Amino acid sequence: MHRRSLLAGATVALALAAAPAGAQQRTEIQFWYGLGGALGERVQEQVKRFNDSQSQYTVNAQFRGGYVEVMTGAIAAWRAGNPPHIAQVFEVGTATMMAAGQAIKPVHQLSAETGIAINAAQYLAGVRGYYSDTQGRLVSMPHNSSSALMWVNLDAFQKAGITEMPKTWREVRAAAEKLKAANATPCVMTTTWPTWVMFEQQSSIHDVALAKPANGFEGMNVEMNLGDPFFLKHVQFLLDLQKDGLFRYAGRDNAAGNLFPSGECAIGFGSSAGRAQIERDAKFKWASLPLPYHDDLIQTPRNGVIGGASLWTLTARNRTPQEYAAVAAFYAFISRPEEDAWWHQVTGYVPLTTAAYEKSRAEGFYQRNPGADAAIIQLNRAQPTPNSQGFRLGGMVEIRNIIQEELEKALQGQQTAQAALEAANRRANVVLRNFERANRS
Amino acid sequence: MQKRVIFPDKGLPYLLLAPQLAITFVFFFLPAGQAIWFSFLRQDAFGNRTEFVWFENFAELFADPLYLGSIRVTVVFSLAVTVLAMSVALGLAVLADRQIRGATAYKTLLIWPYAIAPAVAAILWIFIFHPQIGLAGRFLNGIGVAWDYKLNGAQALAVVVLASAWKQVSYNFLFFLAGLQSIPRSVLEAAAIDGASEARRFWTIVFPLLSPTTFFLLVINITYAFFDTFGVIDALTKGGPAQATTTLIYRAYIDGRVNLDLGSSSAQSVVLMVAVIALTAVQFRYIERKVHY
Numbered sequence: 126m127h128r129r130s131l132l133a134g135a136t137v138a139l140a141l142a143a144a145p146a147g148a149q150q151r152t153e154i155q156f157w158y159g160l161g162g163a164l165g166e167r168v169q170e171q172v173k174r175f176n177d178s179q180s181q182y183t184v185n186a187q188f189r190g191g192y193v194e195v196m197t198g199a200i201a202a203w204r205a206g207n208p209p210h211i212a213q214v215f216e217v218g219t220a221t222m223m224a225a226g227q228a229i230k231p232v233h234q235l236s237a238e239t240g241i242a243i244n245a246a247q248y249l250a251g252v253r254g255y256y257s258d259t260q261g262r263l264v265s266m267p268h269n270s271s272s273a274l275m276w277v278n279l280d281a282f283q284k285a286g287i288t289e290m291p292k293t294w295r296e297v298r299a300a301a302e303k304l305k306a307a308n309a310t311p312c313v314m315t316t317t318w319p320t321w322v323m324f325e326q327q328s329s330i331h332d333v334a335l336a337k338p339a340n341g342f343e344g345m346n347v348e349m350n351l352g353d354p355f356f357l358k359h360v361q362f363l364l365d366l367q368k369d370g371l372f373r374y375a376g377r378d379n380a381a382g383n384l385f386p387s388g389e390c391a392i393g394f395g396s397s398a399g400r401a402q403i404e405r406d407a408k409f410k411w412a413s414l415p416l417p418y419h420d421d422l423i424q425t426p427r428n429g430v431i432g433g434a435s436l437w438t439l440t441a442r443n444r445t446p447q448e449y450a451a452v453a454a455f456y457a458f459i460s461r462p463e464e465d466a467w468w469h470q471v472t473g474y475v476p477l478t479t480a481a482y483e484k485s486r487a488e489g490f491y492q493r494n495p496g497a498d499a500a501i502i503q504l505n506r507a508q509p510t511p512n513s514q515g516f517r518l519g520g521m522v523e524i525r526n527i528i529q530e531e532l533e534k535a536l537q538g539q540q541t542a543q544a545a546l547e548a549a550n551r552r553a554n555v556v557l558r559n560f561e562r563a564n565r566s
Numbered sequence: 567m568q569k570r571v572i573f574p575d576k577g578l579p580y581l582l583l584a585p586q587l588a589i590t591f592v593f594f595f596l597p598a599g600q601a602i603w604f605s606f607l608r609q610d611a612f613g614n615r616t617e618f619v620w621f622e623n624f625a626e627l628f629a630d631p632l633y634l635g636s637i638r639v640t641v642v643f644s645l646a647v648t649v650l651a652m653s654v655a656l657g658l659a660v661l662a663d664r665q666i667r668g669a670t671a672y673k674t675l676l677i678w679p680y681a682i683a684p685a686v687a688a689i690l691w692i693f694i695f696h697p698q699i700g701l702a703g704r705f706l707n708g709i710g711v712a713w714d715y716k717l718n719g720a721q722a723l724a725v726v727v728l729a730s731a732w733k734q735v736s737y738n739f740l741f742f743l744a745g746l747q748s749i750p751r752s753v754l755e756a757a758a759i760d761g762a763s764e765a766r767r768f769w770t771i772v773f774p775l776l777s778p779t780t781f782f783l784l785v786i787n788i789t790y791a792f793f794d795t796f797g798v799i800d801a802l803t804k805g806g807p808a809q810a811t812t813t814l815i816y817r818a819y820i821d822g823r824v825n826l827d828l829g830s831s832s833a834q835s836v837v838l839m840v841a842v843i844a845l846t847a848v849q850f851r852y853i854e855r856k857v858h859y
Binding site: 312526 | 608609612614615617697698804806807808809820824
């Protein structure tokens with residue numbers, strides 16, 4: 126007994142003797158992220174808290190431009206043999222990263238190798254599913270997830286005499302007609318991220334596959350499903366809205382982002398992460414509502430899907446176990462309920478873990494900020510089906526742009542909704558086949 | 567008889583050339599060679615799997631109607647940018663060449679746009695032409711012109727042409743001004759005494775004597791429009807709406823950087839390389855003959 130404690134003491138002493146060198150050389154890892162402005166500051170704050178919370182590891186977080194720059198930069202760095210340890214990759218890059226084989230270390234493997242527990246079950250189902258492999262194991266680390274919402278200008282609604290908040294597209298159209306008749310705002314309705322909101326989110330809540338089978342979750346031999354009558358109905362619905370002056374197309378990606386907060390458009394569709402900007406800029410009363418659905422197609426809409434980004438662990442020949450341990454420790458840190466709840470509350474992204482959601486609710490965050498949980502409710506309101514669990518399509522960035530281009534041509538009046546969907550389907554299938562071919566092992 | 571510089575030692579000239587040659591090799595020939603090699607390959611994004619496909623990338627390009635469309639866009643775009651940037655610059659240079667008050671300040675101000683980064687220039691143009699927040703955009707919509715370059719392809723092309731040409735005006739202005747100042751005053755005075763009008767003096771004396779400058783700028787501007795304008799396009803229209811502003815270089819950028827298809831992107835770079843070499847050769851072969859030095 127005595128001897129054992131002596132031995133233990135000796136080990137500690139030895140470890141301590143070795144420690145000064147170790148303490149001076151904290152293991153430093155690189156983390157590339159693509160969030161600018163206020164969100165980027167939040168990333169830095171969290172990283173600083175992690176660095177201050179322990180003495181072994183230092184995370185060096187660097188802003189590397191937008192999502193595209195981070196991803197292409199990280200890939201180029203990996204090819205050159207010197208990638209960052211952690212790269213933040215947007216959700217549409219997921220399939221490319223999953224196919225990267227030896228270039229990445231899946232989270233479940235990282236957790237097993239380092240012995241640092243990262244329990245997949247703690248994450249919200251809608252978040253976990255998007256970043257898991259077919260066996261349900263977590264591959265990348267959930268980081269910033271949002272969902273699409275409908276933002277409405279309550280002052281404009283009041284001016285138009287609308288008291289009931291619209292739930293279905295039929296009601297949205299009725300509200301839009303009243304808004305236009307009352308001339309409440311210069312523009313009635315617009316959307317950011319046209320493909321994400323009007324195709325990905327909408328097909329998910331209507332339980333329609335964007336691509337078959339299972340939106341690509343079952344493998345690369347997947348084909349687009351834009352020929353489904355749902356897409357024709359919805360695109361035609363948008364074209365009719367535009368023709369009647371009720372919908373304004375304001376550009377790709379986030380180009381329409383300022384039109385709702387500035388009061389230009391009374392109804393805006395966009396990411397739940399836009400909340401901070403709306404809170405800061407909007408000089409009117411507003412509310413966030415779940416995305417509308419076509420009630421003649423589905424009575425109880427399914428769950429929406431997430432957008433945003435996750436963290437990928439990149440490999441390199443000269444990586445040490447300590448470096449991987451640092452990565453795992455950082456992942457475990459940002460998954461703590463208090464860290465995750467903080468992240469959720471200051472950014473408008475949905476919480477990653479159930480615990481953080483419970484914590485925010487217990488703290489009364491949603492009472493103080495009505496509607497701040499709209500995205501979470503929309504993500505969690507139904508058990509995900511193969512059509513609503515997310516998307517894993519190779520070349521999805523390109524597919525998104527193809528759909529936007531063909532939609533633009535339809536909105537210009539150059540082609541019908543039918544022709545737009547056929548062209549998008551054909552072009553996107555070429556992308557899928559090319560990806561399948563390039564990634565065939 | 568041309569004057570020749572004779573080096574006593576054969577090694578010295580090569581030694582003096584070596585730094586320049588090394589730079590040319592490392593920064594030009596090496597990447598160009600790599601692009602040619604990659605254009606025959608099909609790879610996944612990480613380069614884990616590589617397949618040699620001969621000319622398949624090229625065959626796919628030329629079978630793609632959208633690629634042929636972007637060739638058309640590039641021709642229209644480059645011509646418009648070159649003509650606009652050069653004619654405006656020439657006009658301004660002729661005006662600045664006169665005896666005017668504050669000529670130095672005027673010249674300095676005209677050079678400023680050249681120092682502005684393409685993305686920043688594009689943001690400035692967004693503030694002018696954005697249909698909802700832009701000054702001119704709001705004005706146009708206010709007077710009943712349906713101005714919406716986010717959805718109207720011709721308007722979008724006009725905006726990127728304007729923004730790209732504006733950036734290049736300064737550069738052209740500098741060279742035209744220098745060219746104008748090197749034209750002997752005596753010739754112009756003689757013509758004036760002979761009773762030639764100002765317009766006549768310009769077209770029969772100034773313009774021909776400026777031809778070396780004009781020719782040089784033509785080559786530079788076309789190269790600029792081909793290669794250096796994707797920053798403006800990316801910030802203003804992202805190649806849209808539909809593919810109305812997708813030029814060859816913008817498409818090569820999107821396919822390589824965003825879509826991570828290095829094979830196709832490299833093939834497009836090779837096509838561009840060949841096109842510009844051919845264009846420059848034609849310019850030197852045919853247009854240079856008409857240039858008076």
